Amino acid sequence: MEVWRGHGSSPYQAQELVLFAEEGNIVERLNAFQQLDSWRGPTTKALVDSLEEAVALAPKVFLRLLPNFLTANRAFQYAVITGFKHLWVRIGEQQQPVDWSTTWPELIRFFEQLIEPPEFWTEQAIENHDLTPNRDWIPPVIADFIKAGTLDDQEAYSPDLLPRTWGLLGILLHKLEMQKESPQSDATTQAINWPRGKAIEALFVHALRECRVSDQTRKEHTSVWAKIKTNL
Numbered sequence: 001m002e003v004w005r006g007h008g009s010s011p012y013q014a015q016e017l018v019l020f021a022e023e024g025n026i027v028e029r030l031n032a033f034q035q036l037d038s039w040r041g042p043t044t045k046a047l048v049d050s051l052e053e054a055v056a057l058a059p060k061v062f063l064r065l066l067p068n069f070l071t072a073n074r075a076f077q078y079a080v081i082t083g084f085k086h087l088w089v090r091i092g093e094q095q096q097p098v099d100w101s102t103t104w105p106e107l108i109r110f111f112e113q114l115i116e117p118p119e120f121w122t123e124q125a126i127e128n129h130d131l132t133p134n135r136d137w138i139p140p141v142i143a144d145f146i147k148a149g150t151l152d153d154q155e156a157y158s159p160d161l162l163p164r165t166w167g168l169l170g171i172l173l174h175k176l177e178m179q180k181e182s183p184q185s186d187a188t189t190q191a192i193n194w195p196r197g198k199a200i201e202a203l204f205v206h207a208l209r210e211c212r213v214s215d216q217t218r219k220e221h222t223s224v225w226a227k228i229k230t231n232l
Helices: 014-023 026-032 042-056 059-064 064-071 074-087 101-113 116-121 136-152 159-175 187-193 197-217 223-232
Strands: none
Touching: 014 026, 014 042, 014 059, 026 064, 026 074, 026 223, 042 059, 059 074, 059 101, 064 074, 064 101, 074 101, 074 136, 101 116, 101 136, 101 159, 116 136, 136 159, 136 197, 159 197, 197 223
């Protein structure tokens, strides 16, 4: 008897994906992959993991290719976002230096192009038994990324970008459904971990960041907080 652990094997390793990215044909390679046997053959989930690793190996290459990923399958869009998010969270451990002053504007543009079109929200999310990322995985990871980018004033992205990320959070709050299930044993934990809860949490962290910026530049935050309450 054999035991198979993890997400199976990947058709490409991270270094190979970096090479495809440098050649400019990575999206075509990724989209062409078809999972045939999740028990024995390569899996999409394992390929997603390899893509996240590849982003960490060559962030500049993948940043340049972000517009190409607008045509990638949702699982690979999720992987690219998550790869950059891991780099941001482990900002002091990066093997490859990242210029975040240019990276954040490109990431935000990518987020806007992903979730602003109405068809993103009407698309049916396809679920499978091996938890391959789908459309529904993308909004929560964007919310978490924005939260991470506004949490620490020393490492936060430029205040000039705050109006755009506020707009993104507004879309997420408007589009993400209210929770339909009744709370179980821990309602607070359940709410925070549910997609709309993540967007709400990111909104409050974002609002506090805006207030602190206003305190530093205008010596007050009353006007900022009034605007925030109007838009809540």
